[in-house]
Amino acid sequence: IQPVWRADKPQKGRYREFYQCDVDVIGSNSLLNETELIQIIEEIFRKLGIRILIKINNRKILAGIAESIGEKEHLTGITTSLDKLEKTGKEAVVNELRQRGISPSAIERISPLFDLRGDYRTKLKYLHPMLAGSAPGMEGLQEIETLFDLLEVVKPEAEIIWDILLARGLDYYTGTIIEVIASSLPIGSLCGGGRYDDLAGIF
Numbered sequence: 001i002q003p004v005w006r007a008d009k010p011q012k013g014r015y016r017e018f019y020q021c022d023v024d025v026i027g028s029n030s031l032l033n034e035t036e037l038i039q040i041i042e043e044i045f046r047k048l049g050i051r052i053l054i055k056i057n058n059r060k061i062l063a064g065i066a067e068s069i070g071e072k073e074h075l076t077g078i079t080t081s082l083d084k085l086e087k088t089g090k091e092a093v094v095n096e097l098r099q100r101g102i103s104p105s106a107i108e109r110i111s112p113l114f115d116l117r118g119d120y121r122t123k124l125k126y127l128h129p130m131l132a133g134s135a136p137g138m139e140g141l142q143e144i145e146t147l148f149d150l151l152e153v154v155k156p157e158a159e160i161i162w163d164i165l166l167a168r169g170l171d172y173y174t175g176t177i178i179e180v181i182a183s184s185l186p187i188g189s190l191c192g193g194g195r196y197d198d199l200a201g202i203f
Helices: 032-048 059-068 072-082 090-099 104-115 120-131 135-154 197-202
Strands: 002-005 017-020 052-058 159-162 176-182 189-194
Touching (some): 032 052, 032 135, 032 189, 052 135, 059 120, 059 135, 090 104, 120 135, 120 159, 135 159
Parallel strands (some): 052 159
Antiparallel strands (some): 002 017, 052 176, 176 189
């Protein structure tokens, strides 16, 4: 726990300097790490008396979606746009994708994902044929399935969902992405992070 500083221009309501509590794992590529991190998140907010919703996704699945719709080179633009879905709505996201040069046919293929509901098995069943031709996409699906299997064993008390469009707007994530929001308070993200093997390797 220490003071940190934002490099980018802070959004309204955010400070350039703030205190942050980090939990990091170095030296292992096991999905048990994500399982344990989720348990830590759940325990901390339970002790603070804050009900939370934990959203999970995988960067490889986002890469697979971009590849499957023929827009592999526009992954960053696509994920940046999709990350705004809850804030701006479907129409605004579609307009932004158009402005970024995403083809109408690609937008048509990705649009059903905006309304995809159900548990993680339902989403797996839908995405398997869509991502069948993408190696990263299939690897991401395997990782998300393994992670949910592990979570079913440890049974955290917090609600956990797979948000297939969760991107967190950052390019350096390479696998699992996690975002935590308060269930009963409209204050946005409380906590978030993800796996970033390539960035960690620099150090």
